[in-house]
Amino acid sequence: LAAHDANNALRMPSCGAAAAGCGQRHQQDVLGSDIVLGGINTIAALVVVLKVARKLQLLGDLDVLLEQQDISTSVQAAAAADTSAAAAVPAVVAGACLQASAGSTATHFPAPAALLLAAVSSSSAALRLETLELACVNARSTEAPGVLELAIAQRWLLLCLRCTGADSRSKCLAIWDKLLTRQRAAIYAIQHRMAASHKPGRAHPGSLPKASANYLKGSNGGTMKPAAVTDAEVLQRQYKFLQWLSQILLDSLYPGGPYERKYFALELLAILLQRWQLNTTNSASSQGTSTASADSSGHAPLCSDLLSSAAVEALLGCLIDSWDKLRTAASRVLELLPSPLPGLQTPEQLHPLLSWGLQLTQSPRIRESDAGARLLRLLFVKYVKGLKWQLRLCPGPSIAVPAAQRICHSGVCVAEGAASGQNGSSDGSNDINTITAFLCSLTNHFRSQLVAAKADMPAASRKGFVHGIILCLRYIVEEVPWAALTSSSSSTVGMTVGAAATQMFNGISTAVS
Numbered sequence: 001l002a003a004h005d006a007n008n009a010l011r012m013p014s015c016g017a018a019a020a021g022c023g024q025r026h027q028q029d030v031l032g033s034d035i036v037l038g039g040i041n042t043i044a045a046l047v048v049v050l051k052v053a054r055k056l057q058l059l060g061d062l063d064v065l066l067e068q069q070d071i072s073t074s075v076q077a078a079a080a081a082d083t084s085a086a087a088a089v090p091a092v093v094a095g096a097c098l099q100a101s102a103g104s105t106a107t108h109f110p111a112p113a114a115l116l117l118a119a120v121s122s123s124s125a126a127l128r129l130e131t132l133e134l135a136c137v138n139a140r141s142t143e144a145p146g147v148l149e150l151a152i153a154q155r156w157l158l159l160c161l162r163c164t165g166a167d168s169r170s171k172c173l174a175i176w177d178k179l180l181t182r183q184r185a186a187i188y189a190i191q192h193r194m195a196a197s198h199k200p201g202r203a204h205p206g207s208l209p210k211a212s213a214n215y216l217k218g219s220n221g222g223t224m225k226p227a228a229v230t231d232a233e234v235l236q237r238q239y240k241f242l243q244w245l246s247q248i249l250l251d252s253l254y255p256g257g258p259y260e261r262k263y264f265a266l267e268l269l270a271i272l273l274q275r276w277q278l279n280t281t282n283s284a285s286s287q288g289t290s291t292a293s294a295d296s297s298g299h300a301p302l303c304s305d306l307l308s309s310a311a312v313e314a315l316l317g318c319l320i321d322s323w324d325k326l327r328t329a330a331s332r333v334l335e336l337l338p339s340p341l342p343g344l345q346t347p348e349q350l351h352p353l354l355s356w357g358l359q360l361t362q363s364p365r366i367r368e369s370d371a372g373a374r375l376l377r378l379l380f381v382k383y384v385k386g387l388k389w390q391l392r393l394c395p396g397p398s399i400a401v402p403a404a405q406r407i408c409h410s411g412v413c414v415a416e417g418a419a420s421g422q423n424g425s426s427d428g429s430n431d432i433n434t435i436t437a438f439l440c441s442l443t444n445h446f447r448s449q450l451v452a453a454k455a456d457m458p459a460a461s462r463k464g465f466v467h468g469i470i471l472c473l474r475y476i477v478e479e480v481p482w483a484a485l486t487s488s489s490s491s492t493v494g495m496t497v498g499a500a501a502t503q504m505f506n507g508i509s510t511a512v513s
Contacts, residue, residue, distance in 0.1 A: 040127065043119045046112055047130050057139065063146035065112040113148055120155045129168055129175075132156045136179035144186035144234050145179065150241050153179060157245070161252060162261040173267055180275045183238050187301075190231045239301060246272060246302040253314045259323055266318060266329035273336035276301045309343025316353075319378070320360070320371040327367075331374045339386045347389075347399040354379060354397045358445075361468025369468030376442075377475040384438045385479060388431065391438050394445035432484060439480070442473060 053059040119131040135145070135152035145153070153176075164172055249272070252265035305311055315337075318330035334341065344350045357379065360372025383389040383399075390400040446469045452459070453466075 040122060040124060043115050043122065044124075044127055044130075046115050047119055047127065047134055050112075050116075051130070051134050054134070054139070060138070060140065060143060061146045062113075062116070062135065062148040062152075065116070066148060116148065116152055117155055120152055121159055125165065125168060128156065128160060129171065132172065133175050136175045136182070138182060141182055142185050142189040143182075144190065144238055145183060145241075147237070150237065154241070154244070157248065161248075161264055162258055164260065164264055169264060169267075172264075173271065176268055177271050177275075180272060183242065184275050187235060187238055190235050194231050194235075242272075242276070242301050243303045246306055250303070250305055250311055250314070253318060255314075255317055259326065262318060262321075263323070263325055263329060266326065266333055270329065270333050270336060272302070273306075273333065277336075278302065278307060278338055307338070307342050312337070312341050312343050316375075319374060320368070322367050324367075324370070327371055327374055331378055334378055335381055339382045341382060347401060350379070350383070350399055351397060354391060354393075354399065358393055358397055361472055362465060363468065364465055366467075369465070370471060372468050373472035373475055376472045377479065380438060380476050381479055384434050385431070388434045390434055391441070393438075393441045394448060431481070435480060439476070442469065442476070445469065446473075 050059060050062070116131060116134075119127050122128055122131075131152060135149040135156075138145075160172075246269070249265045249269045252261050312334070315330050315334050318326050319334065321327055321330070340350075344353060353375070357372045357375035360368050360375065363369050363372065379391060384391050388402065390402070392398040392400075446466060449466050449469070453461075
């Protein structure tokens with residue numbers, strides 16, 4: 001062990017010297033906030049050195065790079081003489097270069113932190129991806145991302161949200177998934193540590209300094225440690241980043257936006273909602289708006305706009321998009337939102353959407369019929385299967401909420417369990433009844449179209465096609481709990497559904513022939 005520690009002590013100064021050397025290799029010209037760098041090889045070398053150092057457990061938090069302001073003698077002198085030089089670190093994090101004093105005429109060099117931020121805006125997609133992985137992935141899963149790591153992730157998302165290629169999109173999403181998983185583990189660890197500090201004889205959580213356990217060593221042999229921050233400050237930083245991320249992803253779903261931007265935003269939003277589940281809180285207004293629920297520390301992890309009716313409308317707009325992948329991704333995000341959906345909390349609010357979905361399934365255009373089928377599947381998952389609402393499609397669209405499941409707050413009626421984020425009651429018989437009733441209503445609507453087709457095929461075709469209803473059945477069949485339907489207590493119901501499906505497909509062959 002002593003030999004291993006001595007070996008690490010020999011390697012850590014060389015790692016710090018390599019990081020500082022990459023910053024001193026090329027000169028820079030300061031023109032406002034623009035940085036002219038010598039070449040891409042310097043940045044790539046820095047990224048490789050830091051990734052190897054992190055794999056060897058020689059580097060923990062990247063914020064130690066913000067302390068390397070001694071790369072220029074003039075900057076050192078300015079930092080010692082003028083307290084305004086300390087404000088240069090946020091400028092570096094924001095993407096600018098180190099600021100020298102107004103009277104200094106010495107040559108300045110880019111800091112390693114500025115080089116990493118410049119790597120995100122590089123023309124090389126591989127270098128951008130490697131820099132993102134450096135900032136997001138850490139062997140210590142409970143160590144919260146630092147200021148520089150979050151700044152790199154923010155800059156990458158703003159610059160690469162649209163230009164990410166299809167070949168590297170999956171890897172980018174996997175890296176972001178690791179970052180969000182790491183943030184969640186770090187937040188839980190900080191909350192646990194803060195809760196434990198309230199015990200008698202322990203320090204107050206706001207007074208507990210927290211910094212990375214691994215530090216670089218500079219060329220002068222001194223240990224360069226980032227400024228100690230409290231757990232409360234780290235927690236606040238993580239929540240601000242999550243709120244910013246959720247807001248940026250939601251703003252990227254504007255109508256008419258490019259496919260690449262909207263698809264990546266939807267996929268990343270789905271990952272974010274999987275890591276942080278949202279609950280609804282009924283408001284006192286009659287419009288039924290919702291806000292994101294706070295955790296034990298009193299913070300809301302995601303922006304409150306995610307639980308607004310405007311967000312649901314934006315996602316529904318993506319659900320009827322002409323791109324198949326956008327419709328699939330939007331449907332997945334909507335399923336991750338709490339039930340009932342914001343803005344669709346009453347039968348009166350949901351009825352127009354149910355009628356619209358039924359009309360879309362009758363469209364001759366494949367993309368419109370697929371959008372209608374996915375919309376009906378969404379309503380089945382969220383309201384029929386989740387909240388036990390009774391939705392009917394034949395003879396006309398209708399919605400009924402059982403009185404036992406209805407709670408009225410200031411004129412807003414929602415299903416029981418929705419206010420606490422639950423999915424209705426746990427009564428198995430009610431689950432079976434509502435599901436089979438919706439399936440029977442769907443098959444009855446299909447039968448009515450078959451009867452009209454047998455009587456007059458051209459007139460029935462002008463009124464609506466049946467491929468949308470068939471596609472809807474295909475999507476809904478995947479969500480039906482067939483094990484419960486075929487159980488001994490509900491075998492009759494399961495046989496009824498099976499017989500209706502058999503008659504339906506026999507009717508198709510008869511009408512076509």
